[in-house]
Amino acid sequence: MDNESLKAKVVAYTEKVVKASAKFPERKNIEYNRLYTPLDLEGMDYETDLGLPGSYPFTRGVQPTMYRGRFWTMRMYAGFSTAEESNKRYRYLLESGSTGLSCAFDLPTQIGYDSDDVISEGEVGKVGVAIDSLADMEILFDQIDLGKVSTSMTINAPASVLLAMYIAVAEKNGIGADKLQGTIQNDILKEYAARGTYIFPPKPSMRLITNIFEYCSKNVPNWNTISISGYHIREAGSTAAQEIAFTIADGIAYCEAAIKAGLDVDAFAGRLSFFWNAHNNVLEEVAKFRASRRVWAKIMKERFGAKNPKSWMLRVHTQTAGSMLTAQQPENNIVRVALQTAAAVMGGTQSLHTNSKDEAMALPTEDSVRVALRTQQIVAYESGLADVVDPLAGSYYVEAMTNQIEAEALAYIQKIDDIGGAVVAIEQGYIQREIQDSAYKWQKEIENNDRIIVGVNKFQIEEKPVEGLLRVDASVGELQKKKLAALRAKRDNVAVTAALAKLEAACGDEEVNLMPIIMEAVKTYATLGEICNVMRKVFGEYQAQATL
Amino acid sequence: MNIADELLNGSRLALSRAITAVENEHDDAVAIMQKLYAHTGNAHVIGITGPPGAGKSTLTDKLAKEYRRQGKTVGIVAIDPTSPFSGGAILGDRIRMNDLTLDPGVFIRSMGTRGSLGGLSQKTAEAVKIMDAAGKDIILVETVGVGQSEVDIVKTADTIIVVLVPGLGDDIQAIKAGILEIGDIFAINKADYDGVDRLNTELEMMLDLNQVKTNWRPPIKRVISHRGEGITELADSIVQQAAYSKESGQFTQRRTERTKSELLAMLDEQLGRHVRKVLSSGGKIDQLVTSVEKREKNPYTVVSDVMESILR
Amino acid sequence: MEKRVRILVAKPGLDGHDRGAKVVARALRDAGFEVIYTGLRQTPEQIAEAALQEDVNVIALSLLSGAHNHLFPRIVDLIRKSGMTDVLMIGGGVIPDSDIPSLKAAGIAEVFTPGTSTTTIIDYIHANVK
Numbered sequence: 009m010d011n012e013s014l015k016a017k018v019v020a021y022t023e024k025v026v027k028a029s030a031k032f033p034e035r036k037n038i039e040y041n042r043l044y045t046p047l048d049l050e051g052m053d054y055e056t057d058l059g060l061p062g063s064y065p066f067t068r069g070v071q072p073t074m075y076r077g078r079f080w081t082m083r084m085y086a087g088f089s090t091a092e093e094s095n096k097r098y099r100y101l102l103e104s105g106s107t108g109l110s111c112a113f114d115l116p117t118q119i120g121y122d123s124d125d126v127i128s129e130g131e132v133g134k135v136g137v138a139i140d141s142l143a144d145m146e147i148l149f150d151q152i153d154l155g156k157v158s159t160s161m162t163i164n165a166p167a168s169v170l171l172a173m174y175i176a177v178a179e180k181n182g183i184g185a186d187k188l189q190g191t192i193q194n195d196i197l198k199e200y201a202a203r204g205t206y207i208f209p210p211k212p213s214m215r216l217i218t219n220i221f222e223y224c225s226k227n228v229p230n231w232n233t234i235s236i237s238g239y240h241i242r243e244a245g246s247t248a249a250q251e252i253a254f255t256i257a258d259g260i261a262y263c264e265a266a267i268k269a270g271l272d273v274d275a276f277a278g279r280l281s282f283f284w285n286a287h288n289n290v291l292e293e294v295a296k297f298r299a300s301r302r303v304w305a306k307i308m309k310e311r312f313g314a315k316n317p318k319s320w321m322l323r324v325h326t327q328t329a330g331s332m333l334t335a336q337q338p339e340n341n342i343v344r345v346a347l348q349t350a351a352a353v354m355g356g357t358q359s360l361h362t363n364s365k366d367e368a369m370a371l372p373t374e375d376s377v378r379v380a381l382r383t384q385q386i387v388a389y390e391s392g393l394a395d396v397v398d399p400l401a402g403s404y405y406v407e408a409m410t411n412q413i414e415a416e417a418l419a420y421i422q423k424i425d426d427i428g429g430a431v432v433a434i435e436q437g438y439i440q441r442e443i444q445d446s447a448y449k450w451q452k453e454i455e456n457n458d459r460i461i462v463g464v465n466k467f468q469i470e471e472k473p474v475e476g477l478l479r480v481d482a483s484v485g486e487l488q489k490k491k492l493a494a495l496r497a498k499r500d501n502v503a504v505t506a507a508l509a510k511l512e513a514a515c516g517d518e519e520v521n522l523m524p525i526i527m528e529a530v531k532t533y534a535t536l537g538e539i540c541n542v543m544r545k546v547f548g549e550y551q552a553q554a555t556l
Numbered sequence: 557m558n559i560a561d562e563l564l565n566g567s568r569l570a571l572s573r574a575i576t577a578v579e580n581e582h583d584d585a586v587a588i589m590q591k592l593y594a595h596t597g598n599a600h601v602i603g604i605t606g607p608p609g610a611g612k613s614t615l616t617d618k619l620a621k622e623y624r625r626q627g628k629t630v631g632i633v634a635i636d637p638t639s640p641f642s643g644g645a646i647l648g649d650r651i652r653m654n655d656l657t658l659d660p661g662v663f664i665r666s667m668g669t670r671g672s673l674g675g676l677s678q679k680t681a682e683a684v685k686i687m688d689a690a691g692k693d694i695i696l697v698e699t700v701g702v703g704q705s706e707v708d709i710v711k712t713a714d715t716i717i718v719v720l721v722p723g724l725g726d727d728i729q730a731i732k733a734g735i736l737e738i739g740d741i742f743a744i745n746k747a748d749y750d751g752v753d754r755l756n757t758e759l760e761m762m763l764d765l766n767q768v769k770t771n772w773r774p775p776i777k778r779v780i781s782h783r784g785e786g787i788t789e790l791a792d793s794i795v796q797q798a799a800y801s802k803e804s805g806q807f808t809q810r811r812t813e814r815t816k817s818e819l820l821a822m823l824d825e826q827l828g829r830h831v832r833k834v835l836s837s838g839g840k841i842d843q844l845v846t847s848v849e850k851r852e853k854n855p856y857t858v859v860s861d862v863m864e865s866i867l868r
Numbered sequence: 869m870e871k872r873v874r875i876l877v878a879k880p881g882l883d884g885h886d887r888g889a890k891v892v893a894r895a896l897r898d899a900g901f902e903v904i905y906t907g908l909r910q911t912p913e914q915i916a917e918a919a920l921q922e923d924v925n926v927i928a929l930s931l932l933s934g935a936h937n938h939l940f941p942r943i944v945d946l947i948r949k950s951g952m953t954d955v956l957m958i959g960g961g962v963i964p965d966s967d968i969p970s971l972k973a974a975g976i977a978e979v980f981t982p983g984t985s986t987t988t989i990i991d992y993i994h995a996n997v998k
Contacts, residue, residue: 115882115933127911130938131882204884204908244887331887335982368982369964370934436609444890451891455985464983473965480934551654551782552907553614556646556890569951572923580871643872644897650918651907657914657921664921668902670872 014047044404052407057302061397065305067298067410068398069356070321075394079107080352081359082384083160083325087112087137088371089484091147094137098152100374104381109152109159109190110361112136113170118205120166120540123488133484135371136162140492141535145173146180154178158189160235160325160359165207167194168216168523169539172530175228191232191281191325194220197258197430198237200550201439202244207540210431212515212547216522217262218269221276223523232281234262235325241439242285243331245447248292249413251285252300253420254430254439256307260421261430263312273312277319286352286360287329288344294400295409297324297355303414303421326357333368336471337463341365342379349387354400360384370477437555444556492535499533507532508542515546559584560591563690568663571690575665578682589682592689597811599631599688600798603713604698605735610719611745613652615781616698620656622791623694629661631687633680635699635709638668645669649698663687677708678821681814684712707735712814714807715797717790719743720759722751737766739774740797743790747778772800834866873997875926878906878915880943883933888960892928895986901926901993912939916946919955925997927955928989929976932962936971944975954998960984 025042034042041048052058059065062072071077084106087094098109113136116128122140123132132138139145149159154177163170171192175185196213199206206213217234224233238255246254259280266276284300287293304322308314328348333341342365352360362380364372372380388394400406420442427433434440453459460466507529514520529539559577562570574592577585602619604612613634620630634649647666656662665683680697687695699709718739742759744752759776775793779786801807835841844862847853877893879886886908893903904922906915919927927947929940940959947955959971960980968979977996980989 119882127882130935131933134934199884204886205882245891369962444894447887447891448894451895451986455987461983477964482937551614551652553652553782556648556893556905569920572921576923639897642898643900645902646893646897647902647904650904654907654914657917666904666922668872
């Protein structure tokens with residue numbers, strides 16, 4: 009086949025289609041061509057652009073065997089109410105076949121407030137588990153062998169404290185930190201840009217992050233010290249290309265900060281991990297995953313000069329898109345999640361959380377979370393999608409989309425570089441504005457019926473109120489307050505005061521790695537709020553510069 | 557509620573309602589202002605202007621906190637552009653002054669430019685008077701300096717601070733000339749950014765060229781407002797400027813000019829309104845327009861005739 | 869008459885999800901309203917005081933963290949105590965249908981749940997603002 013002949017055929021085909029559209033008009037507003045051919049991949053080279061799975065540039069996957077060797081980790085994000093309740097849910101999930109833990113903390117915990125703080129009123133235990141001290145952490149992992157299970161903790165601003173608590177719990181159970189596997193999200197830049205659970209300003213936050221990189225490289229070598237997140241950026245309304253571009257820009261900022269702090273890139277880069285969204289457009293998502301791996305690999309090798317291949321690999325956890333769940337006809341969400349799961353699997357994720365059907369309205373019940381987990385298991389065992397590595401490679405559309413998303417992402421990354429990097433771009437509100445513009449555009453499309461959401465602006469029914477939603481009892485707050493009072497009475501308050509004073513001094517000295525000192529404080533049963541208040545005192549609080 | 561009386565008694569709700577009354581031109585607006593006027597003239601009014609992105613709101617927030625530390629009460633009028641398409645506005649300056657919301661010594665009011673021709677500076681002036689009558693020691697008026705209205709607003713202040721930032725892509729030339737000429741003090745914000753020295757030099761050169769016939773050479777203060785750095789020094793320069801202004805008579809002269817231009821503006825407005833009202837009855841204006849369009853009459857004669865009939 | 873309807877869009881409590889609040893704020897601006905957006909982490913006291921100083925006609929509360937039953941009625945209470953009697957108070961976010969009756973009884977005029985179009989909110993405000 010020669011290109012000229014194919015080109016001519018494509019031209020003729022297009023004319024035919026345009027003529028036929030007069031009779032049957034095409035649906036509007038589809039961004040992509042209707043057809044992709046080898047012409048769209050002109051100039052591509054298999055070796056340099058794709059390679060083999062497990063080899064640079066990792067377009068086809070970071071492991072050679074991918075799911076043939078081992079399925080992705082089925083890691084369901086969970087947590088609510090008290091540590092006792094959440095512990096029950098974790099053990100239920102492990103019994104049901106999930107292969108990793110994922111902890112959701114309540115907002116006071118995420119923002120470094122104790123349950124008895126005035127600002128925590130009404131929020132305790134609502135969006136995740138309330139952890140006020142090491143005592144709660146011990147209950148959270150009761151009867152769970154931290155030497156065998158890997159745990160992801162969605163905690164950012166106070167990640168150092170929760171990590172310290174986790175290590176302390178393991179220690180108490182005779183498990184050394186070097187055996188521990190897991191992840192802390194620890195990605196403060198996306199908090200400023202899209203998620204909102206920040207505490208301190210950028211500079212001290214970056215210090216805490218690089219302290220954690222350094223501490224773990226020596227003491228907790230199997231731990232993923234950061235989950236650089238695009239999920240939330242996408243949820244806030246960005247496009248697929250923006251999702252990976254802004255996240256990778258954040259990743260670049262973290263690498264630069266760590267190198268500036270004196271770390272060798274290969275000492276920490278192998279333990280960086282990422283977090284993508286699995287959105288509705290199945291094939292676009294697959295292309296996005298593949299593009300992200302290639303972009304990151306090139307940046308790590310060429311821009312940062314990393315030598316260890318592990319440093320070039322973009323390992324990713326994925327969550328299906330929460331913002332695409334509808335309150336209308338919630339059963340439909342099961343279908344959405346199944347398609348999003350297929351996308352994540354064909355995209356090559358290392359671990360996956362699937363949302364439950366009721367999550368547009370509440371946290372999931374045991375029954376609905378089981379279906380969400382089964383969705384992953386059905387895709388894994390029954391669909392064949394996990395049987396072949398990177399099955400969509402070679403598809404004219406998917407390869408063209410991979411190239412296109414890569415190009416778009418690189419343009420955004422360049423723009424952010426020109427502004428001065430992700431930190432400055434966030435300070436100036438550039439990233440936030442781009443996200444908001446995309447979010448507004450999306451909403452307008454829905455309201456103009458240019459974008460159809462089934463059950464919401466088409467195929468609506470008369471909705472019956474949904475029954476049986478999970479409710480977090482308002483008494484959780486009172487319970488935690490009582491626990492705190494008892495804790496404060498029981499513990500050695502002299503030791504607590506001493507540890508907090510030591511922490512305050514250390515915070516003021518930029519050369520000191522805060523992790524060991526936080527570990528000490530945590531073991532005296534100083535509370536999360538007490539520890540964070542010391543840091544607030546020295547570091548100050550971030551002043552949001554909202555842009556609208 | 558008797559708004560004026562309750563305002564003078566310290567009611568924050570009355571203060572708020574008073575501003576609404578003048579902004580929306582309620583029937584009782586004039587009566588309220590009449591009652592309050594005698595209580596005005598005490599506050600030090602500081603205008604803060606500059607291009608978008610200069611960090612004016614953050615600077616305003618920090619300056620207000622500095623004044624609170626000194627035991628002074630503060631009123632803030634924060635002005636944002638109204639969309640010319642929809643007539644709506646996002647009034648987003650308040651977000652950078654969150655700490656001040658619960659301080660009983662601070663009152664913050666956001667206003668949209670509302671696209672009116674010249675009406676904005678009048679309404680801002682009235683909001684300032686209202687806060688003045690309510691006893692605020694300092695009133696900060698913060699506005700984006702990109703339109704003539706906004707320049708007019710800050711011209712009525714006792715002290716005008718122009719806020720600039722290095723490297724926002726523009727040379728000074730690109731910034732509206734009117735603002736640069738009226739600045740009593742220049743604040744270079746985000747002074748830790750690249751290009752601060754260059755901007756400083758450019759400003760000095762511009763000030764050399766525009767040397768006005770006064771003895772006050774506008775100082776250039778460097779601040780990093782989100783860190784609160786340079787704020788005390790900025791406040792000091794405001795004190796110095798105010799002292800100079802009073803000693804040299806500039807203070808009184810400006811206030812007199814302000815009163816005069818306000819009076820004339822109010823007269824213009826009332827007269828204009830009256831003329832429009834007269835002409836709109838019985839469709840008179842449309843008849844006149846048609847006759848001018850058809851060249852039956854010329855507009856100069858029309859105006860002359862209308863003026864004569866109204867002033868008779 | 870220069871009257872514009874002034875709306876305070878507020879995020880009470882610790883919830884950091886502001887996509888909805890920002891989309892609604894923009895839509896309200898495009899519909900001709902003056903919108904004061906408070907940003908995140910507002911206490912009920914801050915919201916009530918901002919509403920008073922800005923003399924708003926509408927307060928729109930956005931909350932996705934489940935703390936609405938605690939926070940919304942407190943805000944209504946503070947607004948009433950401050951003497952602002954004509955403010956239209958509406959809410960939105962992740963709020964189960966079963967919680968809406970008690971929120972309405974507490975003084976929230978309407979609650980807009982996921983999937984609501986901005987047009988619905990705008991029409992409601994036009995029809996109900998005093």
